[in-house]
Amino acid sequence: MCIRDRYQRRVHGDLRNLMGFKRFVQAGRVAYINYGVDHGKVCVIVEVINSTRVLVDGPTLGVPRQVISLRRLALTDHLLKVAKGIHTKALEIVIKKEDLVKKIGESSWAKKLASQKRRAELNDFERFQVMMLKRQKAYLVNKDVAQSHGKKPKKESAKKAQQAKMDNNRIKHHFTLKSHQKKKKKKKKKY
């Protein structure tokens, strides 16, 4: 536990921090490089130089030990228990021990990045397939919504309808088929 955490504990007791910051720039903080030569790679903060710059290292992660601006970093939730100024070789051992690569790969952030990358690589036929699948999904979802609205619901079935809506992932609770139709009618009245 670093000095900061100890201070927080002492001052605020159980409340770790009053301002709600959870990810601190500290030795051992795993960060994602957003910009520059090593864009897209993950590194570990080794030492804090000043309010804008940090010393960073990523032995098995493809990042050479370097000073980098904090503006180029995005902090992650992962924190390694290392002392500040740790040498590259020692850091490499810690990374392997913690299996950092695997942990990062499992995070939803990494998964989102992977899906973004895949989307960018789609070729024309794949884009067409995706379009077809989206339409099929939308059809099924809208069909379900329409059915849940079609019948005048009694209290029980209303609850069921609500549940059905909640089960469908992408439907926002304020969007209903009827409200959508009302909007369409309103638009027509303008002319």
Added chain:
Amino acid sequence: GINAEYMGIQFSQIRIMVKKFKWYPAEDEKKPFQRKSKAKKKPVATRKGLNPGVVCIVLSGRFRGKRVLFLRMLPSGLALVTGPYKVNGVPLRRMNPAYLLVTKTQVKPEAISKEADTIDDKYFAKAKEAKKKEEEKLFADTAAKAKVFPPEKKEKQGKIDQPILAVLDPLMKKYLATRFTLRNGMKPHELVFQLL
């Protein structure tokens, strides 16, 4: 020589201009480009990824946006292409390969029959009409004769398209039937058609 002077100019200084040609054109005639060297015209460079059966997107012309199948390169440098006709209405047609966007998707090349090899540039040549005299033209039938698409060409289209249609699955047919368009959020410079 005459050793005389006129207005400060020596006679010996004067040069007499003689016309080389009797007739000079008013403007320079435009000559077609002619290679000075005897170098032969190079054959059209093969586009990477443009193989028989590859799906291409037509970028301009009547069929712009249509997804068509590339058959082969013709000796004139144009690409021979087919819809297939029953799928998207594109017949056997020559197209400038520069206006074909090559994609990664490829139909089985075995489906492209050897019939495609028999088609040449001559296949697309316009049929020559018998020369009519001016008078004959005046008395000719004002009702225009219906242009009939030659049945031999229809047959040819069928021969080439049939094995292709046998290989295409419904999704692929739908894909070829749909035109390519840019939609919101699609950035042409970022779209991938083939990872080269």
